[in-house]
Amino acid sequence: MGARIFPSNIRFKLVVSLLSIVVVMGSLSLFIGIQIINKNLIREATESVRNSLAATSELYDEEVEKRSRIVEYLAKTAEIARATGEENRKVLFAKLIQIKTEFAFDIVNVVKPDGTILVRANNFEAWGDSVAHYRYIQWILRNKKPAAGTGILGYENIRNEGKDLAERTIIKVVRTPLARQRESQIEDQALVLKVASPIVEDGRMIGILYAAVLLNNNDRFIDRFRRLLFKEERIDGREVGASTIFLGDIRVTTTVMDGSGRRAIGTQVSDEVYRKVYDEGQSWIGQAFVVDKWYISGYSPLRDIDGRILGLLYVGVLKDKFDVALRTTTVLFLLVIGLTVLIALFLSVYLIGVYTKPVQRIIAATHDIAAGNYHRIEVRPHDDDDSRKIANGFNAMVAAIGERDRKLQDLTERTILKSEKLASIGRLASGIAHEINNPLTGVLTYSSLLLEDLQGTAYAEDLAVIRDETLRCRKIVRGVLDFARENEPEKTAADLNAVLDSSLEILEKNVHFQNVEIVRVYDPNLPAVPVDVHQFKQVIGNLAVNAADAMPGGGRLTITTAFEPEAGLIVIRVTDTGAGIAPEHLTRLFEPFFTTKGKGKGTGLGLPVVYGIIRRHNGTIDVRSKIGEGTEITIKLPAT
Numbered sequence: 001m002g003a004r005i006f007p008s009n010i011r012f013k014l015v016v017s018l019l020s021i022v023v024v025m026g027s028l029s030l031f032i033g034i035q036i037i038n039k040n041l042i043r044e045a046t047e048s049v050r051n052s053l054a055a056t057s058e059l060y061d062e063e064v065e066k067r068s069r070i071v072e073y074l075a076k077t078a079e080i081a082r083a084t085g086e087e088n089r090k091v092l093f094a095k096l097i098q099i100k101t102e103f104a105f106d107i108v109n110v111v112k113p114d115g116t117i118l119v120r121a122n123n124f125e126a127w128g129d130s131v132a133h134y135r136y137i138q139w140i141l142r143n144k145k146p147a148a149g150t151g152i153l154g155y156e157n158i159r160n161e162g163k164d165l166a167e168r169t170i171i172k173v174v175r176t177p178l179a180r181q182r183e184s185q186i187e188d189q190a191l192v193l194k195v196a197s198p199i200v201e202d203g204r205m206i207g208i209l210y211a212a213v214l215l216n217n218n219d220r221f222i223d224r225f226r227r228l229l230f231k232e233e234r235i236d237g238r239e240v241g242a243s244t245i246f247l248g249d250i251r252v253t254t255t256v257m258d259g260s261g262r263r264a265i266g267t268q269v270s271d272e273v274y275r276k277v278y279d280e281g282q283s284w285i286g287q288a289f290v291v292d293k294w295y296i297s298g299y300s301p302l303r304d305i306d307g308r309i310l311g312l313l314y315v316g317v318l319k320d321k322f323d324v325a326l327r328t329t330t331v332l333f334l335l336v337i338g339l340t341v342l343i344a345l346f347l348s349v350y351l352i353g354v355y356t357k358p359v360q361r362i363i364a365a366t367h368d369i370a371a372g373n374y375h376r377i378e379v380r381p382h383d384d385d386d387s388r389k390i391a392n393g394f395n396a397m398v399a400a401i402g403e404r405d406r407k408l409q410d411l412t413e414r415t416i417l418k419s420e421k422l423a424s425i426g427r428l429a430s431g432i433a434h435e436i437n438n439p440l441t442g443v444l445t446y447s448s449l450l451l452e453d454l455q456g457t458a459y460a461e462d463l464a465v466i467r468d469e470t471l472r473c474r475k476i477v478r479g480v481l482d483f484a485r486e487n488e489p490e491k492t493a494a495d496l497n498a499v500l501d502s503s504l505e506i507l508e509k510n511v512h513f514q515n516v517e518i519v520r521v522y523d524p525n526l527p528a529v530p531v532d533v534h535q536f537k538q539v540i541g542n543l544a545v546n547a548a549d550a551m552p553g554g555g556r557l558t559i560t561t562a563f564e565p566e567a568g569l570i571v572i573r574v575t576d577t578g579a580g581i582a583p584e585h586l587t588r589l590f591e592p593f594f595t596t597k598g599k600g601k602g603t604g605l606g607l608p609v610v611y612g613i614i615r616r617h618n619g620t621i622d623v624r625s626k627i628g629e630g631t632e633i634t635i636k637l638p639a640t
């Protein structure tokens with residue numbers, strides 16, 4: 001048997017099963033819990049991004065609105081109207097510069113009704129060129145109303161405004177994973193926030209006040225958005241909240257930083273988002289890979305005054321934020337479950353200890369009983385029904401075993417007594433027989449001689465009685481000596497069937513067997529057995545004579561031999577159809593001098609002699625008999 005690593009008892013098994021249940025349930029709830037929390041976290045995050053996106057749009061529109069109102073107001077001031085009407089460029093120039101710095105515009109122009117520039121704040125010298133192709137100018141010339149919104153300015157137009165603005169406009173496209181691929185490597189258009197308002201005199205439009213904010217690389221503009229929307233939260237040094245404005249698919253201004261800590265300007269939006277927003281004109285909310293990290297993101301379209309989509313407004317929250325939250329929750333969950341398992345372990349060990357106490361008691365008691373110390377288990381008043389039943393059953397068992405043990409002991413003692421008794425009787429009898437044997441020989445010799453001498457006289461008859469009785473005495477003495485013979489048998493390997501046969505051949509001739517049918521049932525495969533042939537002939541002779549005695553009116557004597565290879569035993573069975581043996585005699589058969597045959601007939605030594613011989617051959621003898629039906633005597637000898 002291999003060494004056991006784990007104890008194999010009920011307590012251990014119960015603890016292990018209970019714990020497995022706890023662990024399985026715990027893991028299951030951990031799994032489900034995390035799943036739910038994760039889902040809720042993402043949902044909440046998405047919701048907050050949706051709100052932020054709405055707020056961003058709102059902020060953007062407000063910005064446009066605010067600037068629109070400013071420009072509208074300024075266009076109506078008498079100072080500007082008069083200066084425009086008089087085409088006083090000097091006054092206008094001073095005024096425009098003032099507006100530009102005060103309200104943080106990048107471009108402020110006054111345009112004549114024919115679409116040519118009258119004055120530009122960025123360059124007093126450059127004027128007279130046409131901006132009639134500007135969408136917002138066209139719109140105002142058409143509608144005679146203020147216009148405001150998002151627009152695009154081509155590089156040429158920007159350059160007309162000034163070198164510094166042109167430089168700010170140029171954006172180099174940067175490739176990032178999962179982003180859209182585009183052909184041109186440079187973006188030279190500018191996304192601008194445009195406001196324009198008619199300058200009116202006497203109900204006649206004499207010009208247009210036009211102002212714009214360049215959004216390309218406009219850090220101040222986008223930082224303000226982020227500041228208004230998100231707290232200053234950081235993970236691993238990175239801002240959790242991010243805002244961006246796209247022109248087409250390109251980030252033109254953003255708070256998202258790249259790996260080296262620079263603003264990720266020039267990087268592109270993912271194809272999926274691009275198509276959703278540009279092709280379907282819808283907002284997009286979800287998890288997006290932005291530059292080099294996952295963000296819970298929201299994108300909404302930026303349109304111009306005619307409703308064309310020019311760019312995107314973006315807000316995002318670093319997904320790490322929620323992963324951290326999820327990790328914290330998971331650790332907390334694990335802690336709770338670990339604690340639960342620990343408590344369950346202690347509780348189950350304790351409870352199982354309590355519940356299995358009766359079993360432990362019985363195990364201890366069985367050890368005691370194995371050691372021969374019988375005692376009952378106490379049934380305690382607070383024991384439950386099952387324990388009580390176990391204890392009662394156990395006690396009944398202990399009582400039964402005790403009883404059986406006592407009986408067995410009695411029987412052994414009786415058997416020992418009996419064989420001791422037999423042995424001492426044998427010793428006594430053989431002592432006497434030895435002493436008597438010699439004088440008997442003398443009596444026999446002399447009575448025989450005398451009988452010869454006095455043949456034919458009146459003494460002859462008496463002498464014959466003396467001689468016959470002496471012969472009978474000698475027969476008894478021989479029997480006693482046979483029975484008590486201590487010397488070991490001279491065993492030689494013999495064919496038992498043949499030994500039996502030669503004995504029976506002699507017996508058959510005897511008058512005793514006149515009416516007895518002798519049946520031989522021999523096992524032909526009987527192995528040769530080491531036996532003392534002479535003594536064995538005596539055994540079969542004694543048994544056969546007893547059988548014949550039991551069948552005075554005739555009958556059948558069956559001699560059977562058999563071999564039991566598994567048990568390694570030779571079986572000889574002598575069966576008769578005679579009178580049978582009374583049960584009260586059965587126990588006394590092997591007692592010397594026990595006979596039921598009348599005085600002078602039986603010696604009571606036949607069976608004791610057989611018993612002695614069989615015992616010296618290490619065999620057993622067994623008698624079964626039924627009055628009126630017959631007797632069966634079974635001898636078993638070891639085959640080797």
Ligand SMILES: Nc1ncnc2c1ncn2[C@@H]1O[C@H](COP(=O)(O)OP(=O)(O)O)[C@@H](O)[C@H]1O
Binds near residue numbers: 550601
């Ligand atoms: N085959 C038998 N059938 C009936 N009784 C028997 C048989 N063998 C033995 N007995 C009984 O056992 C007694 C003892 O037998 P044994 O020792 O041979 O002495 P004995 O034959 O001299 O009486 C017999 O007196 C007889 O009562």
Ligand SMILES: [Mg+2]
Binds near residue numbers: 604
């Ligand atoms: Mg006999």
